Amino acid sequence: MGFTSAWAITSHPDSFISDLSPRLLTAMEADRTEPRAQQRWERWQKAPLPDRRTWYGSSGLTAADGAAVESFRELTAPGLNVDDMCCGTADPDFYVVDDVWTDQPAEGIFVSVNSKEYAVSSLFHAIGPARAALLPGWCGNLLLTSAQVRETLPCVERALAFTGAERSAAEAQDWLYYSPREESVLDGPLRLWRAAAENGLGLCGVAVHLS
Template identity: 55%
Template sequence: MGITSAWAISAHRDSVVGELAPRVLPLIAAERDVPYARERWQRWQRAPLPSHRTWYGADAETAAAVDSFFELTAPGEHIQQSYGGAGPQDDFWIVDDVSEPDESPDRMFLSVQSKDFALRSFFHAIGPVRAARIPGWCGNFLLTAAQVRATLPEVERALTFTAEERAAADDQNWLGGSTDENVLDGPLRQWRQAAEAGLGLFGANLQIY
């Protein structure tokens, strides 16, 4: 059976961020505290993966490292529980209940993938050092406008490339030819626009079905 996933980064007024915080921030913290989550993160930080073209048919050590990275970058169970109103407390839907009536498509980065995960390709393409500069946990975050402004310099460091660096990242971004906005471009665009507009950001890495 195939899967469909989405990595979304949407911009919101601080009033919306404040309403979401009691629900969303504990979910993100829970993802970070899942058994072995930090261990998987540290393993990837210590030993970046080789080219994705070498993963299949690799030796046992590389295969284990790839499996660990796949677990790290897959949508987490706590965030996932609130995707379809399956949370333990109420019928909160993490997608439907964060949209605003006046929300513009320009205030969102969205990458929907079939049989793949945008966050996974993004992380592999930029590598662990740059990924460590992205706030939150594995594509999931909730930031006020002030936090967006404060984190923008680090996100710019993570996602600004020389021509050679960009070519190397493009080579490892296996979603580069998809019809969505490139995962190497969309997040920084969204951060800069939110900072300029005085908006907060909400990021969610989800498996839709």
């Protein structure tokens, strides 16, 4: 069964972040503290996945590695509570595409839309568990005030800044396709974080199923 997913990070004044808080923070925390999600996170932190180029092909994976890949995909898929909240299921008066993403200027949004893929999965596998643990929020979902954006920027820079060799290694593990007008998951989040910190803005990040 096919699906379309999207992960977006958008920048906003603190007043807008405050308006979003009652809807999103509870859903984000529910996804983060769900016991199976915590188990999947701990499993990935303890045992990083093999090179993605070994996931397919005639040789395939061992049963243990295959189970680890599936656990990771479930970990980094959109969380049920945020998905329901952002797509009108939990609150029919709120739809993230219309109420948060629409009319954002290019400099105020990073978005990755994919068919049968999850942007957060690709990013996290590309950077590995140690770097992913530096990123605020939970598996791509976050809601930060301008002060929190400034406070967390050094950690985000450590997570998403690369030497030439590190960049090549990360790109080899990022399986998403990018058109000439699209930003990589390795570039867009850090670009937006830095701009928000410079301009005194907060950030909203959500990963959802569009269909």
